[in-house]
Amino acid sequence: MYTTVRGIPGDAGDSDDPGRSGGSAGAGVSAGAAVSRAPTRTRRVPRLVVTLGLVSCFTDLSSEMVVAVLPVYLTLVLGLTPLQYGVIDGLYQGVTAAVRILGGLVADLTHRPKIVAALGYSLSCVCKLFFLPAHSFAAITTLVAVDRSGKGLRTAPRDAMIAAAADPAALGYSFGVHRAMDTAGALGGPLLAFGVLALLVNGYHLLFVLSFSLAAVGVAVLVLFVPGRPRPQTHAADQAAGAIEPAGPTRIGRTLREFVALTRDGGYRRLLGVGGLLSLTTINDGFIYLTLKDRAGLAATWFPLLYVGTAAVYLVLAIPLGRLADRTGRVRVFLGGHGLAAIGYLGLLVLPSGPGLIAAVLALIGGYYAATDGVLPALTAPMVSKGVRSTGIAGVQTMMAIGGMLSAAVFGGLWAGFGQRTAVGCFLAGLTLAIGASLLLLRGPRPASAAVATG
Amino acid sequence: MTGPTRGNRAAWAGLALVLVLVVALTGTFLIQAIRAQRRARVPTAATQLDRALDLGAVLDRPHILFRSSAPGPTYGRVAAVPLTDPGGKRSVSTMSCDRIAATTDGAICLAADRGAITRYRAELLTGRLAAGRLIPITGIPSRARLSPDGSWAATTTFISGQGYGTIGFSTETKIVERSDGRSFGNLEKTFSTVIGGRVVTASDLNIWGVTFAPGPRPNLFYATVATGGSTWLARGDLRGRTLTAVREDAECPSLSPDGRTLVYKKRAGSRVRWRYHVLDLATGLERPLSETRSVDDQVEWLDNEHVLYSLARPGSAQADVWMADVRSRARPVRFMRDASSPAVVTGPAS
Numbered sequence: 001m002y003t004t005v006r007g008i009p010g011d012a013g014d015s016d017d018p019g020r021s022g023g024s025a026g027a028g029v030s031a032g033a034a035v036s037r038a039p040t041r042t043r044r045v046p047r048l049v050v051t052l053g054l055v056s057c058f059t060d061l062s063s064e065m066v067v068a069v070l071p072v073y074l075t076l077v078l079g080l081t082p083l084q085y086g087v088i089d090g091l092y093q094g095v096t097a098a099v100r101i102l103g104g105l106v107a108d109l110t111h112r113p114k115i116v117a118a119l120g121y122s123l124s125c126v127c128k129l130f131f132l133p134a135h136s137f138a139a140i141t142t143l144v145a146v147d148r149s150g151k152g153l154r155t156a157p158r159d160a161m162i163a164a165a166a167d168p169a170a171l172g173y174s175f176g177v178h179r180a181m182d183t184a185g186a187l188g189g190p191l192l193a194f195g196v197l198a199l200l201v202n203g204y205h206l207l208f209v210l211s212f213s214l215a216a217v218g219v220a221v222l223v224l225f226v227p228g229r230p231r232p233q234t235h236a237a238d239q240a241a242g243a244i245e246p247a248g249p250t251r252i253g254r255t256l257r258e259f260v261a262l263t264r265d266g267g268y269r270r271l272l273g274v275g276g277l278l279s280l281t282t283i284n285d286g287f288i289y290l291t292l293k294d295r296a297g298l299a300a301t302w303f304p305l306l307y308v309g310t311a312a313v314y315l316v317l318a319i320p321l322g323r324l325a326d327r328t329g330r331v332r333v334f335l336g337g338h339g340l341a342a343i344g345y346l347g348l349l350v351l352p353s354g355p356g357l358i359a360a361v362l363a364l365i366g367g368y369y370a371a372t373d374g375v376l377p378a379l380t381a382p383m384v385s386k387g388v389r390s391t392g393i394a395g396v397q398t399m400m401a402i403g404g405m406l407s408a409a410v411f412g413g414l415w416a417g418f419g420q421r422t423a424v425g426c427f428l429a430g431l432t433l434a435i436g437a438s439l440l441l442l443r444g445p446r447p448a449s450a451a452v453a454t455g
Numbered sequence: 456m457t458g459p460t461r462g463n464r465a466a467w468a469g470l471a472l473v474l475v476l477v478v479a480l481t482g483t484f485l486i487q488a489i490r491a492q493r494r495a496r497v498p499t500a501a502t503q504l505d506r507a508l509d510l511g512a513v514l515d516r517p518h519i520l521f522r523s524s525a526p527g528p529t530y531g532r533v534a535a536v537p538l539t540d541p542g543g544k545r546s547v548s549t550m551s552c553d554r555i556a557a558t559t560d561g562a563i564c565l566a567a568d569r570g571a572i573t574r575y576r577a578e579l580l581t582g583r584l585a586a587g588r589l590i591p592i593t594g595i596p597s598r599a600r601l602s603p604d605g606s607w608a609a610t611t612t613f614i615s616g617q618g619y620g621t622i623g624f625s626t627e628t629k630i631v632e633r634s635d636g637r638s639f640g641n642l643e644k645t646f647s648t649v650i651g652g653r654v655v656t657a658s659d660l661n662i663w664g665v666t667f668a669p670g671p672r673p674n675l676f677y678a679t680v681a682t683g684g685s686t687w688l689a690r691g692d693l694r695g696r697t698l699t700a701v702r703e704d705a706e707c708p709s710l711s712p713d714g715r716t717l718v719y720k721k722r723a724g725s726r727v728r729w730r731y732h733v734l735d736l737a738t739g740l741e742r743p744l745s746e747t748r749s750v751d752d753q754v755e756w757l758d759n760e761h762v763l764y765s766l767a768r769p770g771s772a773q774a775d776v777w778m779a780d781v782r783s784r785a786r787p788v789r790f791m792r793d794a795s796s797p798a799v800v801t802g803p804a805s
Contacts, residue, residue, distance in 0.1 A: 075597065076553060202492070205488065206488040212477075217473060217477060415657070415658040420658075
């Protein structure tokens with residue numbers, strides 16, 4: 001299917017975006033159709049994006065079905081006390097952040113985002129099988145860590161592939177479609193898992209094998225249907241020369257030079273700063289749900305449903321908000337999304353307790369995700385030169401992840417020292433200031449995304 | 456993959472192959488799971504042992520209540536053995552529990568009713584296992600205890616948050632008056648916890664594993680408190696509604712019938728291994744128990760010198776109850792096969 005990409009080596013004008021031309025036709029892509037210039041007016045989502053969405057959907061189904069049953073499996077089937085899990089969990093988040101940057105760098109240096117992404121997906125896939133013989137606390141936490149490292153490894157290269165394939169004017173839309181498919185998998189996973197266990201009370205081994213199988217299908221779709229070489233034109237010479245050495249160092253040298261340029265780029269640095277500021281002042285989900293639970297007097301049994309509610313809103317809004325970002329400016333929607341989160345915090349403080357409070361907060365937090373998670377790479381990609389796109393996207397995502405970890409620590413500290421309301425109030429004030437500062441930082445010298453959006 | 460058509464065909468063929476393989480693999484496990492489910496309904500030799508005695512007769516004498524994990528239809532049910540012959544014939548009840556605690560005049564059962572949505576219940580029972588009051592609990596059953604005089608019941612459950620990036624756990628520990636179900640509430644919210652002289656209000660404060668002092672309507676109890684990745688043994692004052700940390704790195708305490716000795720788990724630097732330690736409350740001396748395997752259970756005292764605890768058989772869902780002498784270095788012995796959550800009842804049940 002994606003061999004169409006190879007059919008356009010002469011189309012040097014639009015550089016190295018593979019699915020971009022091929023994807024403009026939703027069905028029956030042919031080499032002939034690909035040769036014609038990408039019709040930017042149609043704004044279709046490239047098939048590559050849908051394919052990657054499918055891969056993510058399968059992988060999320062696979063991971064979430066395991067995550068959903070893990071607490072009961074650990075405590076009641078294996079008879080373990082998982083309380084210390086939280087501590088280990090924090091450690092792994094740090095590892096994931098490091099792996100993420102590494103994944104981006106390797107993808108850029110080798111020019112093989114697909115291979116790095118495939119490695120990440122495979123890692124998460126294979127570790128599911130090891131759940132069968134794993135009976136100790138250490139083994140299971142290691143497996144969850146490997147699963148997450150796989151996720152860290154694949155995210156940036158995959159997002160770079162989406163960015164490369166998408167019509168630059170419809171990046172938000174493409175990421176919206178991908179994230180919606182991804183979230184659909186995340187929502188379906190627990191349902192599938194509970195379905196299996198409803199039929200077979202001790203069907204955990206079946207469940208792990210099913211999880212492996214779904215992930216394997218995801219990996220197969222990636223390996224078989226996503227083109228391996230995203231840059232057939234720029235490196236046509238490399239390809240012709242095959243594995244002849246001299247091509248290697250120059251290519252790596254160029255990537256490294258671009259990388260150095262990226263770290264010096266004012267716009268990118270500002271974006272990193274904005275990412276850090278905003279994630280540092282955003283309240284971690286878990287704390288929002290805890291606050292919600294205390295405020296609305298919700299039984300902990302319903303806790304998982306809060307995640308489901310947020311994800312459902314995210315699923316519904318991901319595409320419309322992605323399109324909105326393309327039309328009215330990605331910075332605007334990205335910051336607007338954080339505005340939604342801030343309104344949610346305000347709701348936590350002032351709304352009367354009840355179902356209305358829960359619905360409002362979940363809707364706002366779901367909207368925040370839809371306006372930020374996919375919009376962020378859509379916003380980053382055009383600011384970063386193509387040779388270091390994976391690293392660029394990974395950098396911003398890592399910044400957000402580190403900010404998130406710090407934010408959780410700060411929120412926990414504020415809660416312990418001054419109480420829940422004060423903590424929420426501080427973060428509301430902090431986030432409002434951070435949005436204001438971000439507006440100033442991203443305005444003026446960097447109207448790139450806005451300019452593209454009007455196209 | 457030189458031309459579109461050939462590449463396409465090869466890719467689809469590859470996908471078809473992968474699909475065939477994973478369907479075959481999943482199918483194999485599905486068939487196995489269905490067979491295992493059927494097999495679980497077929498009585499085994501262990502089932503015969505479980506059904507060998509009359510329940511009423513066993514409850515009339517000093518006995519041990521426990522959760523049977525004998526493979527077969529009695530798996531997961533509450534069973535009883537005479538205290539005089541714990542390794543011998545048993546009698547199984549019709550009740551399924553994940554945790555059980557008991558005294559002569561009452562028992563408490565924590566259970567997860569598994570299904571599409573797992574539901575949890577805590578049920579107060581009479582000593583003869585007749586159904587009684589339900590205590591509202593949320594989360595996965597972890598610990599159940601009664602005070603030796605039977606006036607208080609304590610439950611610990613795990614509540615899990617769920618999301619791709621985080622699997623966080625927190626505990627909910629409740630103490631209720633057994634006669635009327637009046638609750639002291641979730642201790643994390645209703646008690647003030649003091650560590651190092653300061654009241655802790657951290658959001659990650661967790662309390663679990665209650666053990667009560669002997670005597671009528673005891674005011675003293677012990678429990679584990681945890682925050683910031685550390686655990687403490689804490690002394691609880693029921694009427695004063697306070698918990699005061701007295702010793703770091705101690706989990707799931709269990710007080711001996713004479714109230715003089717505590718046995719708890721220590722991590723001692725390890726993240727994932729726990730060992731039991733014995734604390735003499737009068738002298739403050741602490742030493743490890745002879746059990747060297749990593750343990751998880753809150754121990755049950757057989758008498759003032761011996762503790763019982765369950766350990767999973769390596770690589771299986773079966774568990775056995777082991778016994779260790781708190782005063783000697785003698786190796787622990789297997790006390791009961793296919794059993795967990797032992798509750799020692801020293802008189803006839805009423």
